[in-house]
Amino acid sequence: MAKFILRRLFHAVIVxxxxxxxxxxxxxxxxxxxxxxxxxxxPSQQAIDNxxxxxxxxxxxxxxxxxxxxxxxTFDLGTxxxxxxxxxxxxxxxIGPTTLLxxxxxxxxxxxxxxxxxxxxxxxxxVLDFGGRMFSLIGISFPNFWLGIxxxxxxxxxxxxxxxxxxxxxxxxxxxxxxxxxxxxxxxSRLVRSSMLEVxxxxxxxxxxxxxLRSWVVIFRHGLRNALIPTVTFMGVQFGGLLAGTVIIEQVxxxxxxxxxxxxxxxxxxxxxxxxxxxxLALITVAVNLLVDLSYSILNPRIKAGGSxx
Amino acid sequence: MLLSSSNQAPTxxxxxxxxxxxxxxxxxxxxxxxxxxxxxxxxxxTLGVVGESGSGKSxxxxxxxxxxxxxxxLASGSIRLNGEELTTLSTDRRRRLRGKEMAMIFQEPMxxxxxxxxxxAQIVEMVRNHQDVSRAEARKRAIEMLKLVGIPRxxxxxxxxxxxxxxxxxxxVMIALxxxxxPTLLIAxxxxxxxxxxxxxQILELMKRLQAxxxxxxxxxxxxxxxxxxxxxxxxxxxxxxxxERARVEELFAEPKHPYTRGLxxxxxxxxxxxxxxxxxxxxxPTPQSMGTGCRFASRCPQAFDYCRENTPPExxxxxxxxxxxxxxxxEVVAQHHxxxxxx
Ligand SMILES: Nc1ncnc2c1ncn2[C@@H]1O[C@H](COP(=O)(O)OP(=O)(O)OP(=O)(O)O)[C@@H](O)[C@H]1O
Ligand SMILES: [Mg+2]
Numbered sequence: 001m002a003k004f005i006l007r008r009l010f011h012a013v014i015v016x017x018x019x020x021x022x023x024x025x026x027x028x029x030x031x032x033x034x035x036x037x038x039x040x041x042x043p044s045q046q047a048i049d050n051x052x053x054x055x056x057x058x059x060x061x062x063x064x065x066x067x068x069x070x071x072x073x074t075f076d077l078g079t080x081x082x083x084x085x086x087x088x089x090x091x092x093x094x095i096g097p098t099t100l101l102x103x104x105x106x107x108x109x110x111x112x113x114x115x116x117x118x119x120x121x122x123x124x125x126x127v128l129d130f131g132g133r134m135f136s137l138i139g140i141s142f143p144n145f146w147l148g149i150x151x152x153x154x155x156x157x158x159x160x161x162x163x164x165x166x167x168x169x170x171x172x173x174x175x176x177x178x179x180x181x182x183x184x185x186x187x188x189s190r191l192v193r194s195s196m197l198e199v200x201x202x203x204x205x206x207x208x209x210x211x212x213l214r215s216w217v218v219i220f221r222h223g224l225r226n227a228l229i230p231t232v233t234f235m236g237v238q239f240g241g242l243l244a245g246t247v248i249i250e251q252v253x254x255x256x257x258x259x260x261x262x263x264x265x266x267x268x269x270x271x272x273x274x275x276x277x278x279x280x281l282a283l284i285t286v287a288v289n290l291l292v293d294l295s296y297s298i299l300n301p302r303i304k305a306g307g308s309x310x
Numbered sequence: 311m312l313l314s315s316s317n318q319a320p321t322x323x324x325x326x327x328x329x330x331x332x333x334x335x336x337x338x339x340x341x342x343x344x345x346x347x348x349x350x351x352x353x354x355x356t357l358g359v360v361g362e363s364g365s366g367k368s369x370x371x372x373x374x375x376x377x378x379x380x381x382x383x384l385a386s387g388s389i390r391l392n393g394e395e396l397t398t399l400s401t402d403r404r405r406r407l408r409g410k411e412m413a414m415i416f417q418e419p420m421x422x423x424x425x426x427x428x429x430x431a432q433i434v435e436m437v438r439n440h441q442d443v444s445r446a447e448a449r450k451r452a453i454e455m456l457k458l459v460g461i462p463r464x465x466x467x468x469x470x471x472x473x474x475x476x477x478x479x480x481x482x483v484m485i486a487l488x489x490x491x492x493p494t495l496l497i498a499x500x501x502x503x504x505x506x507x508x509x510x511x512q513i514l515e516l517m518k519r520l521q522a523x524x525x526x527x528x529x530x531x532x533x534x535x536x537x538x539x540x541x542x543x544x545x546x547x548x549x550x551x552x553x554x555e556r557a558r559v560e561e562l563f564a565e566p567k568h569p570y571t572r573g574l575x576x577x578x579x580x581x582x583x584x585x586x587x588x589x590x591x592x593x594x595x596p597t598p599q600s601m602g603t604g605c606r607f608a609s610r611c612p613q614a615f616d617y618c619r620e621n622t623p624p625e626x627x628x629x630x631x632x633x634x635x636x637x638x639x640x641x642e643v644v645a646q647h648h649x650x651x652x653x654x
Contacts, residue, residue: 214405
């Protein structure tokens, strides 16, 4: 087990390193931050040079990257070009809202997808199954932002039930969480359905029935328990997608999260904030995947975490 | 009290099955896959069910258990256990009989146990589903059952997951599970096919011993005529969803009636050699969709005559203890239609 975790940590370090490379160089393709910062006035060449030097942008690019990495190792994410605030504190302020949004979205997705997927599988070929599959299909093909805008139109603008944007009260959660949850539940319910169908065909389900157990006991204790294995794996793999979803939803609902911070920073060419934000997102994803792998080995007694190589 | 020792002396017929018909419901016309099955199992005795793959053995046993696959239906028939009609029971009453009055061992020992639960937990679940006992008592019972089926180190195995056990051990666990509530009827669907020869013999031996101890009746489904000879009292031979011959076991081997049974017996060199699959008879079983009138075995039967191809044979009593679904046993038909007579 310890060996497994160590190996996973090593993988994580490599992933984060590769992402640091990608984000460091790709953000520099967006243009010169100094130009943006002086967009309003007519700066002197001296002022430009001073600012460039102050931000460390006069150094050769590999040196800049080296400094970025060195700071990263000591958990120093640098300071914002724009505000001079430390990126760590900006991340600290935005990570909470993002985590809450992701968790609420996941909760909504689970609450919808499991009942829909289970009923679909158990009532295979009936109207209920058809309804469930239509639901998945619509969920999968709906663009995030569009659903968000529709929900805002109906429930915020027309009905006035919930605020259209912002953060702070439980009501603020409703529309963003439902948007994220609905989108995610499309694909999740399809997976729950197919895993359940596969499991319900297994011989041990017939054994469970032959014990005289009630059908719902067979479905949940013997069926769902085994269907959870592929489902949980999938949710782990899908976690990156969930975060990507929050980035868009944070834009639509003006949610003060990590995603919106990154998007704003990209627009302002605020390199350290973009870099720091993306690295933190990567770390979260890697950590969640590690947790999923661990829970997988708990769910599935045949897998001993130490032994599996994948 | 867990081990109720109130096993009455075997009297009468425990299970009476009459005219079972299982069908796939289709828009136009149902497709019958198991047709007119009738048999009885006397208390404390063993009925063997033999027949090629696809002849309907497993479906028949699932019907008796009351757990047919969802896409199939019981079109007609009667199943009586201890005189009680089961086909008209509510699903809930029917469910309560499963695992208590009747238990089943499935064809595939490797996949019959739930991979996510320890074997002990699976037996405990079975016990507690039917008996009002504490978890600890049920666990004691599980260990007791594992010992009964000859599992060494039962106290440790009880906490193993199925994947930690060999096929033979898993099948023993399945038997322990099936017998945990001392059913009066045990249905064993090829309980030994997947196992190697020595283990096979041990498992059958074990089932016989437990039968004697617990006084239960067994329906033993098998491909293996050697197994039938050693363990069964009565036999029914199935072909294409029907019973084509029934007899006491000695009689079946000494004097098989149906040409299909004869074919089966002739193609084994020696009854004592173990065979995994039924010896092959040239030709194939007709599919349920393609079955028309006439004897279903006619196309493969070395003794078929024209009459057989156009007329479906009824079950004809040959003597007090055996019957065959074959025109050769109807003297009138033979006299009027058999080439040997008509040619003369
Ligand atoms: N759920 C089902 N739906 C449709 N047809 C089925 C179903 N289950 C079984 N059958 C068909 O019914 C026939 C009898 O099947 P069954 O499983 O009872 O055979 P069997 O005698 O047990 O064979 P084997 O020796 O291979 O176990 C076969 O032709 C099979 O294809
Ligand atoms: Mg079978």
